Amino acid sequence: MKKLKITLLMLLTSLLAAAQNPAIYTEKSGSGEVIFFLPGFTTPGSVWNESIDNLEGDFTSIKVSYAGFNGLPAIEMPWYPTIKKELLDYIRKEKIRKFSIVGHSMGGMLAMELATEVPEMVSKVILVDALPCMRALMMPGVPASAIQYESPYNKQMLQQNDSAIAATALMMSQNMTLNSEKVPLLTKWSIEADRNTFVYGYTDLLKVDLRPALSKFKAETLILGATFPDKELVMKNYETQFENLKQKSIVLAPESKHFIMFDQPEWFYKQLNAFLLK
Known part of the structure; x- marks a missing residue:
């Protein structure tokens, strides 16, 4: 009985600690119009360092990182709604009255959330290989109600050993960039992610469907998509989802996978500056 009480106390302490941890971490630089830089899943705010360094004009850049990734403490579920809040x-x-947003992947979903919840505050939005509903593309016809934390797939993911996790992370990273020099970094970010956040946080993302809310957008929006695996198919998916x-303007990056800023950096900086400065 004493051992059970100690175990329950440790569990309660862990849950209380998770509840008190921040969901987001911010890093601010520069001065001028505010731009939020929102990274994708498992990715820290530092993914935007080169993009911010190549900005033209005067901007206050705010890089955001998420709980559970890159060594940051995890939080309780639900993860994604807490990040948004x-x-x-x-x-x-x-007291930020007006701002623009650059969001990659999941960061693009958060950008869409902000642009629909506080549309009068958002000036411009740049979505980098981001969709309003991942589930529609990955699991066609599956309703959000069918996506649950407790599932055989999630259980299997949580039980993977270190070597299986590393192999999965490497395969995913190779599928997300053509820049071989960036593969080890992407792999590292996935391997070091808090396991529950990785599994259950992704489950949160699969539930999201922002397509109906896009009509509330007031911000001018640039959508940058990757041409991999097929340019025509990618464009069709973007036109359907948006x-x-x-x-909006939809522009596809040549010879690029998911991390456009890694595969076509100069092209990406040019698109970024042209849109922000016009």
Whole structure:
């Protein structure tokens, strides 16, 4: 009985600690118009370092990192809704009245969330290989209600040993960039991610469907997509998913996978600056 009490106390302490951890971490640099740089899943805010270094004009850049990744303490589930809430809380706390957003992948989903929840505050949005509903592409016809934390797939993922995790992370990284020099870094970020955050956080993302809310957008939006695996198919997917977003431009990066800023950096910086400065 004593051992059971100690175990329960340790579990409660762990849960309380997770509840108190921040969901987002921010790093601010520069001065001028505010731009939020939101990374993708498992990716720290530092993924934007080169992009920020290549900005033209005067901007206050705010890089965001997420709990559970890159050595940052994990939080309780649900993960993604808590990230979104703390982003909105941060904007209000810092009294930021107007801002633009650059979001990659999951960061693009968060950018869409902000642009629909506080549309009057968002000036411009740049979505980098991001979709409003991943589930529609990956699991066609599956409703959000069918996506649960407790599933055979999630259980299997949580039980993987270190070598299996490393192999999966390497395969995923190779599928996300053509830049072989960046593969070890992407692999490292995936391997070092908190396991529960990796599994259950991704489950959160599969539930999200922002397509109906896109009609609330007021911000001018640039959508940058990767041409891999097929340019025509990719463009069709973007046009279908963003049908409700009226004020948009869709531009596909040549010879690029998911991490466009790694595969076509100079092209990416050019698109970024041209859109932000016009």
